[in-house]
Amino acid sequence: MRVAAFARSTPLPWQLALLGCGVLVAVALPYLTSSFYVSVATQILFFGLLAMSIDLLGGYTGHMPLGHAGLLGVSAYTMGYLVSRLHWGWLQAAGAALALTVLVSVLFGFLAVRTRGIFFVMITMAEGMLVWGLAYRWASVTGAENGIRGIARPEFATLYWQYYYFALAVFAVCALLLWLLVRSPFGLTLQGIRESESRMRTLGYNVTLHKLLAFTISGLFAGVAGLLYAWYNQYISPSAINIGASTEGILMVVLGGAGTLLGPVLGAAVIVAVKNLLSMYVARWPTVLGLIFIVVVLFAKDGILGIARRGWARWRQNRAVRAPTVGARPVPATDEERAATGG
Amino acid sequence: MTADTFALHFLNGVTFGALLFLLASGFTLIFGLMRITNLSHGGLYLVGGYIGFSLLVVTGNFWLALVGAGLAIAALGLVVERLLLRQVRGQTDPEVLLTLGIAFVLGDLALAIWGGDPLTIRTPGLLRESVSLFGITYPVFRLFVVAVGICIALALWYLMDRTRLGAVIRAGVDDREMVDAMGIDIQVLFNRVFAFGAFLAGLAGLLGGAFLALYPGADWEILLLAIVVVIIGGPGSLTGAVVGSLTVGLIDAFAKALVPDLLYFTLFAPMVLILAWRPYGLLGRVS
Numbered sequence: 001m002r003v004a005a006f007a008r009s010t011p012l013p014w015q016l017a018l019l020g021c022g023v024l025v026a027v028a029l030p031y032l033t034s035s036f037y038v039s040v041a042t043q044i045l046f047f048g049l050l051a052m053s054i055d056l057l058g059g060y061t062g063h064m065p066l067g068h069a070g071l072l073g074v075s076a077y078t079m080g081y082l083v084s085r086l087h088w089g090w091l092q093a094a095g096a097a098l099a100l101t102v103l104v105s106v107l108f109g110f111l112a113v114r115t116r117g118i119f120f121v122m123i124t125m126a127e128g129m130l131v132w133g134l135a136y137r138w139a140s141v142t143g144a145e146n147g148i149r150g151i152a153r154p155e156f157a158t159l160y161w162q163y164y165y166f167a168l169a170v171f172a173v174c175a176l177l178l179w180l181l182v183r184s185p186f187g188l189t190l191q192g193i194r195e196s197e198s199r200m201r202t203l204g205y206n207v208t209l210h211k212l213l214a215f216t217i218s219g220l221f222a223g224v225a226g227l228l229y230a231w232y233n234q235y236i237s238p239s240a241i242n243i244g245a246s247t248e249g250i251l252m253v254v255l256g257g258a259g260t261l262l263g264p265v266l267g268a269a270v271i272v273a274v275k276n277l278l279s280m281y282v283a284r285w286p287t288v289l290g291l292i293f294i295v296v297v298l299f300a301k302d303g304i305l306g307i308a309r310r311g312w313a314r315w316r317q318n319r320a321v322r323a324p325t326v327g328a329r330p331v332p333a334t335d336e337e338r339a340a341t342g343g
Numbered sequence: 344m345t346a347d348t349f350a351l352h353f354l355n356g357v358t359f360g361a362l363l364f365l366l367a368s369g370f371t372l373i374f375g376l377m378r379i380t381n382l383s384h385g386g387l388y389l390v391g392g393y394i395g396f397s398l399l400v401v402t403g404n405f406w407l408a409l410v411g412a413g414l415a416i417a418a419l420g421l422v423v424e425r426l427l428l429r430q431v432r433g434q435t436d437p438e439v440l441l442t443l444g445i446a447f448v449l450g451d452l453a454l455a456i457w458g459g460d461p462l463t464i465r466t467p468g469l470l471r472e473s474v475s476l477f478g479i480t481y482p483v484f485r486l487f488v489v490a491v492g493i494c495i496a497l498a499l500w501y502l503m504d505r506t507r508l509g510a511v512i513r514a515g516v517d518d519r520e521m522v523d524a525m526g527i528d529i530q531v532l533f534n535r536v537f538a539f540g541a542f543l544a545g546l547a548g549l550l551g552g553a554f555l556a557l558y559p560g561a562d563w564e565i566l567l568l569a570i571v572v573v574i575i576g577g578p579g580s581l582t583g584a585v586v587g588s589l590t591v592g593l594i595d596a597f598a599k600a601l602v603p604d605l606l607y608f609t610l611f612a613p614m615v616l617i618l619a620w621r622p623y624g625l626l627g628r629v630s
Contacts, residue, residue: 133607
């Protein structure tokens with residue numbers, strides 16, 4: 001896979017060092033900056049989680065879902081309703097919300113996974129808008145356009161920095177689980193399905209079942225992102241889960257680099273940062289969003305990580321050429337070059 | 344429900360279905376030939392309506408505005424296809440994402456130019472009257488939309504089934520490489536068909552502006568309905584677009600009256616049932 005080659009071509013010590021730096025910065029962040037930037041970072045965490053869940057289906061399995069904000073919405077609305085109207089505790093409400101999200105994901109997935117390509121896109125889009133339609137019209141439960149207000153955070157995470165650490169912990173656990181998942185035989189099967197469904201079927205894999213499982217797991221993580229979203233804003237409304245929200249999630253995946261876990265988080269960081277900083281100066285956010293979309297699709301199909309990988313490969317090659325005594329021959333940096341040089 | 348209110352909801356459903364057909368037929372035509380899910384179709388509809396509105400304000404002539412809206416959007420379609428969509432031909436995800444990007448730009452520019460207040464298109468003389476039908480008084484304009492819908496449906500059927508161009512398009516749906524090899528420039532064909540689909544969206548925009556008003560977000564609402572139409576009817580099928588439009592129009596009209604809280608849900612329940620039964624829609628073909 002194009003972008004995944006970046007991870008393989010980067011030596012393990014580098015990867016660990018990068019990861020360590022990331023963790024260090026993430027943990028130290030509240031001590032370094034103001035509450036505004038900590039809030040931005042918190043948003044990056046749950047949007048990054050949503051983007052990773054989209055990527056599990058879109059980047060790893062090859063079926064880009066266009067309605068994942070709807071699944072985020074199922075969980076956010078359920079939790080919000082239970083907490084603010086029925087005064088459930090946060091843990092029970094979160095559990096119930098995730099259970100319902102998984103149930104809805106199974107149903108949505110069942111309808112969607114029998115198709116692929118454009119049909120999959122259209123069906124998932126319609127499913128996402130179904131949730132939006134309910135949120136928008138079912139006033140007695142969802143509050144229609146006004147949404148649900150007063151969604152209390154867990155009592156130990158009410159302050160902005162407490163909530164940041166809470167979101168960071170949840171994000172870390174989810175990211176670890178996803179990392180283990182995509183490396184497991186199950187994750188490799190999903191990538192096989194992305195490359196060729198018919199070949200995987202011939203090899204005896206139950207492709208439809210794998211796709212349904214991927215859809216459900218992806219929905220579960222989108223649901224977790226929904227919980228973090230609703231607690232963060234202490235509010236949920238239809239505009240948070242419409243097609244625009246689903247689209248932003250996909251943009252994060254594509255911008256960062258589909259088929260990796262780091263890519264969607266990077267994409268989320270860029271989009272959230274641009275959105276928060278730019279909205280102070282420009283009112284035309286959707287135009288900017290649309291233009292980023294067009295530019296990425298036309299000029300940077302493998303996203304930020306893809307660009308980074310090509311830059312890294314070129315840098316290593318240049319270094320190897322300039323200092324031939326270090327290695328006997330230039331180090332082939334990518335799979336393609338390795339294949340070309342027969343190494 | 345009395346006979347009068349039933350007739351009213353029924354007519355509302357059929358007329359709304361006719362409007363949806365204008366949109367869905369363009370969508371399904373583009374889909375059928377080019378395999379593109381044009382998610383900017385709602386944006387083209389809305390911008391078409393706004394351009395028609397401005398033309399109406401400037402010229403004062405409804406018919407000029409109607410044709411002008413269609414042609415302006417057709418020109419926009421030509422440019423969008425030539426400059427953007429052609430770059431990613433045949434790649435499903437990039438095509439979808441590109442049309443999404445275009446949809447956002449269109450919707451936001453429309454907001455910047457025409458503002459956020461709902462605008463309604465004022466219809467001319469006769470179309471503003473009402474007639475007595477099935478014992479109820481009904482606005483002529485809505486019936487006019489049905490007439491336009493029927494005309495477009497007949498014209499499309501004639502074009503697709505009875506002309507050489509239609510034969511080429513049908514051949515392109517089945518095997519585009521072969522059409523290309525026969526010496527027909529499929530690129531040009533794609534370009535024209537996309538522009539024609541956009542033309543229909545522009546027409547629908549102006550009619551929809553008199554029917555439902557134009558406002559930010561209307562692009563996504565109507566796109567959602569058009570997609571339900573296409574999913575129910577089967578993408579690429581003209582007959583499917585007729586069946587789907589009437590189904591969605593009628594469900595929408597009766598649901599608005601009977602269960603307004605569940606409006607969108609009532610649209611999706613039948614869609615879900617149909618998908619469970621036929622994943623590619625009632626009349627869709629898998630190629």
